[in-house]
Amino acid sequence: MNSSTAPGRPVYLDHAATTPVDPRVAAAMAHCLTAEGEFGNPGSTSHAYGDAAATLVEAARAQVAISVGAQPDEVVWTSGATEANNLAIFGAAEHYRDSGRHIVTSRTEHKAVLDPCRELERRGWRVTYLAPDGGGMIDPAQVAAALQPDTVLVSIMHVNNETGVIQDIAAMAAICARHGGARLHVDAAQSAGKRAVDFAGFGVDLMSLSAHKVYGPKGVGALLVSRRSGGKRGDAGRGAHSDAGVHLQALQFGGRQEHGLRAGTVPTHQVVGMGLAFELAEAARQADAVRLESLRDRLWQGLASLGGILRNGDAAHSVPQLLNVSFEGVEGESLLAAVRDRLAVSTGSACTSALQEPSYVLRALGRSEALSESSLRFGLGRGSSEQDIDTALTVVKEAVSRLRRISGA
Amino acid sequence: MNSSTAPGRPVYLDHAATTPVDPRVAAAMAHCLTAEGEFGNPGSTSHAYGDAAATLVEAARAQVAISVGAQPDEVVWTSGATEANNLAIFGAAEHYRDSGRHIVTSRTEHKAVLDPCRELERRGWRVTYLAPDGGGMIDPAQVAAALQPDTVLVSIMHVNNETGVIQDIAAMAAICARHGGARLHVDAAQSAGKRAVDFAGFGVDLMSLSAHKVYGPKGVGALLVSRRSGGKRGDAGRGAHSDAGVHLQALQFGGRQEHGLRAGTVPTHQVVGMGLAFELAEAARQADAVRLESLRDRLWQGLASLGGILRNGDAAHSVPQLLNVSFEGVEGESLLAAVRDRLAVSTGSACTSALQEPSYVLRALGRSEALSESSLRFGLGRGSSEQDIDTALTVVKEAVSRLRRISGA
Amino acid sequence: MRYSEPTLRYFKTAPGAGVLEGAGTFRGAAGSRARGTWVQFDIKVSSGTILAARFLAFACPHTIAAAAWVAEQAVGREVRAALPESVEELSKRFAVPIEKRGRLLIIEDAWAAAAAGFTTCGH
Amino acid sequence: MRYSEPTLRYFKTAPGAGVLEGAGTFRGAAGSRARGTWVQFDIKVSSGTILAARFLAFACPHTIAAAAWVAEQAVGREVRAALPESVEELSKRFAVPIEKRGRLLIIEDAWAAAAAGFTTCGH
Numbered sequence A, B: 001m002n003s004s005t006a007p008g009r010p011v012y013l014d015h016a017a018t019t020p021v022d023p024r025v026a027a028a029m030a031h032c033l034t035a036e037g038e039f040g041n042p043g044s045t046s047h048a049y050g051d052a053a054a055t056l057v058e059a060a061r062a063q064v065a066i067s068v069g070a071q072p073d074e075v076v077w078t079s080g081a082t083e084a085n086n087l088a089i090f091g092a093a094e095h096y097r098d099s100g101r102h103i104v105t106s107r108t109e110h111k112a113v114l115d116p117c118r119e120l121e122r123r124g125w126r127v128t129y130l131a132p133d134g135g136g137m138i139d140p141a142q143v144a145a146a147l148q149p150d151t152v153l154v155s156i157m158h159v160n161n162e163t164g165v166i167q168d169i170a171a172m173a174a175i176c177a178r179h180g181g182a183r184l185h186v187d188a189a190q191s192a193g194k195r196a197v198d199f200a201g202f203g204v205d206l207m208s209l210s211a212h213k214v215y216g217p218k219g220v221g222a223l224l225v226s227r228r229s230g231g232k233r234g235d236a237g238r239g240a241h242s243d244a245g246v247h248l249q250a251l252q253f254g255g256r257q258e259h260g261l262r263a264g265t266v267p268t269h270q271v272v273g274m275g276l277a278f279e280l281a282e283a284a285r286q287a288d289a290v291r292l293e294s295l296r297d298r299l300w301q302g303l304a305s306l307g308g309i310l311r312n313g314d315a316a317h318s319v320p321q322l323l324n325v326s327f328e329g330v331e332g333e334s335l336l337a338a339v340r341d342r343l344a345v346s347t348g349s350a351c352t353s354a355l356q357e358p359s360y361v362l363r364a365l366g367r368s369e370a371l372s373e374s375s376l377r378f379g380l381g382r383g384s385s386e387q388d389i390d391t392a393l394t395v396v397k398e399a400v401s402r403l404r405r406i407s408g409a
Numbered sequence C, D: 001m002r003y004s005e006p007t008l009r010y011f012k013t014a015p016g017a018g019v020l021e022g023a024g025t026f027r028g029a030a031g032s033r034a035r036g037t038w039v040q041f042d043i044k045v046s047s048g049t050i051l052a053a054r055f056l057a058f059a060c061p062h063t064i065a066a067a068a069w070v071a072e073q074a075v076g077r078e079v080r081a082a083l084p085e086s087v088e089e090l091s092k093r094f095a096v097p098i099e100k101r102g103r104l105l106i107i108e109d110a111w112a113a114a115a116a117g118f119t120t121c122g123h
């Protein structure tokens, strides 16, 4: 068990922001870099260096596909889930613009889904933002109710990055299938290695993946684009991608890579790292879940003794790796300042924590501004040990008690 | 001198397609991956792991900036030069759409410039494609003549990826400055380490860079976005980027990274690799040039003895690392097939060589289809040795003589 | 968020955090927990001189540090509505970011309210 | 482009590359160098039987291999306009991609032209 925490450094409990790369993955990546390794351009068809790189790229594509229940030719490499979300949302919106201009999503999506949707509103699309219940769950019936005749896309995430709450994707996919014109995009950046993902089994049309949340490298991800036949309304054999399945307009032009859906040299070491990371994560998923669930419960019970704490997100429907807690009577910035020397946690998605604004995800769950700001997200991971949890408990309890004393709470 | 050619493998002379990563760069990258290293998310402001990663990212930004005569805050990280070109062209076209819909570029640009321009034509922009002379040179006067009152962007590459021909960017920048409304974008993916680049000195507005052409990793690049004041027409303090300088509309939304111009987790190991690769390349540039020029000349003189060969691109205005030659009396595919077991070269840009079409770049220089197809691009690099050149000479001369015998030429 | 050395020191030690009771103590508070910043001062006064001062704060580290410093400095001085040093000086002392200056005004109000408790009771 | 083993072998050895001269030799060519594929056959015939055959080709490896094979097979057969085996069989034998079938037709035409040289000269 490689601990994420090197001696002398704070205890790392921010695995939902990013994870260390698995040493086996790092070794596989290193093999694709220097002159001794497979450094060729996978796009070079004119020599053995290119062929060898292309072979590694296709093997990685198959590894990712198998681990998420997709076909290799449904995998489009991207620079991460942010790009995958943008490609899915802009790509589908632009391709199906003549079929309709309405999109359904939720208030607790990642900014990489919400910001593209806002941009589409600016360009004249209509977007419905579903409100989750107090536990962060979206009822599939809400999706059904939001669909309109001209709805072309529904974008709902699988596992929420702040609360760990899991949505019922399969049920939503069935609803979209009945509608006939609405394609379902799922941001599954937080799912791999935490929750079984079955692209075909769920019946999802588009799915975003990221490597660095699952012990793979930053800067690589994939968009799964369904090539299943039985296309939906508007799929009259058009589109850059394929005849069967979903069609997209590319975001980035300049080469025939990835079926013309994503131009640019494919970074061998990056996709090789992602392929292996996904394979390893799927193999370790169930064992990890059991171990981390007991650590997560140990953490929650330990914190409970403080009193005045609230768990964010429906505990019955969330992944074992995440625990999000709001602390009454302490101010958010001071709480973080009091723990940060010894504990690495997040007060919101890494992508938003640069801004000093309360988590919009927790606000959407009905938390007050103060309680949203005084929340900590504990992201457990493969490297987390019982020792890490106990240190975290000591640090947080000390900080909360002291700050409550100072605030007179 | 680490040879790019491992024993038993073909001689690698395709450094214009991609280069092996410098071992020092690979080591720096490795330090940013595993639990022992700086694996944190540079966007995580809530703990020391994120801070340490952010520090490395900013140091790398400064390394790139210094080596190309730019300011650190002008560097926008991307997934490569393809994305940088797309961001520059779509970003400027969309941002300045109300100032004009005319773009000037050339017929010998990389597909990552030409394809975005074609897409803009589809969306209603007008694009002028300048024709180079027989040597591949664009006369700055051609740019001046092509400018129209509503020209918002000129995109001309610095060093051509197939011929190595160098354009007079500074002169073109001066012409765009006089025009007042035309911003100059330069695709400099092939320049770093081959040719001095001075973003400010040239007076360029936007410049695309790539790491993997210069002993850095694939999948990372940058767009330089000028923040120099004295903005051009249409720059009334609008825009995502900054008040002074050039404004762009982002392509990818979902986070405030890179001044809001490029959302997505910044991949620490990738940008650290690019930063060091650019620093090392600039340090080695002049010595490399001298050594590789003599190897290139040795190769050219050796081939000349074959007779019936034509050098593609103006020898007086090209980088020493590239030699592009057409062979009379041999068919292109057979030529490649005859050499590929022992020699790794390209018959066109790696990005186009997947398609069996004659190089559009050489066609634009006036070469016949047959001569364009029967061309080889020799890309010399840091690892190339005299031994490599002599092997290449033996292999190519043998192949050409044999094929000429078979073709009766 | 990075903090200066004095900010961290006063935030972590928070000298004078607490309350005072009994004759000759006066209390002033300002701000609101719901809005993210609340500060309270207690001062114990004898013949116009502050014998002791305490503070409570539901606030960010900068605000806690500044409030702690104010309470510390006050002891031995005579009661005045003004802070021991101006809000500008305070924000320099603790390197308070511009967007947070409003929080120092809350400290100023809380302090003035405590002082007013003394002055308005006929001294 | 990947090539099958027989394609590579015939491309690399190119048996029968060259020309024939003298009495009883007939020549046929088709295609164009400018358009990327040109093939020529020379056959030496005695009383209707092919004693020797040579080819020249400015062409891709598949075409060179097929032309070399055709010249090799022809020896000992009697002169006929048809190839030793059909274009379909040839393309299977050398795993010729569909887009290249047209090039085999050029081989067919060149061969037929050579054979015609013999038949039309009064035999």
Ligand SMILES: Cc1ncc(COP(=O)(O)O)c(C=O)c1O
Pocket (backbone or CB within 6 Å): A017, A079, A080, A081, A082, A083, A110, A112, A157, A159, A160, A161, A187, A188, A189, A190, A209, A210, A211, A212, A219, A220, A221, A349, A350, A351, B264, B265
């Ligand atoms: C749910 C979710 N979607 C998208 C992203 C963005 O992924 P990437 O960092 O690969 O761009 C993240 C990570 O920040 C995430 O948690």
Ligand SMILES: Cc1ncc(COP(=O)(O)O)c(C=O)c1O
Pocket (backbone or CB within 6 Å): A264, A265, B016, B017, B079, B080, B081, B082, B083, B110, B112, B157, B159, B160, B161, B187, B188, B189, B190, B209, B210, B211, B212, B219, B220, B221, B349, B350, B351
């Ligand atoms: C001139 C030029 N521009 C752009 C690119 C694309 O760069 P990247 O592979 O980093 O996307 C290349 C490399 O293929 C190139 O040579």
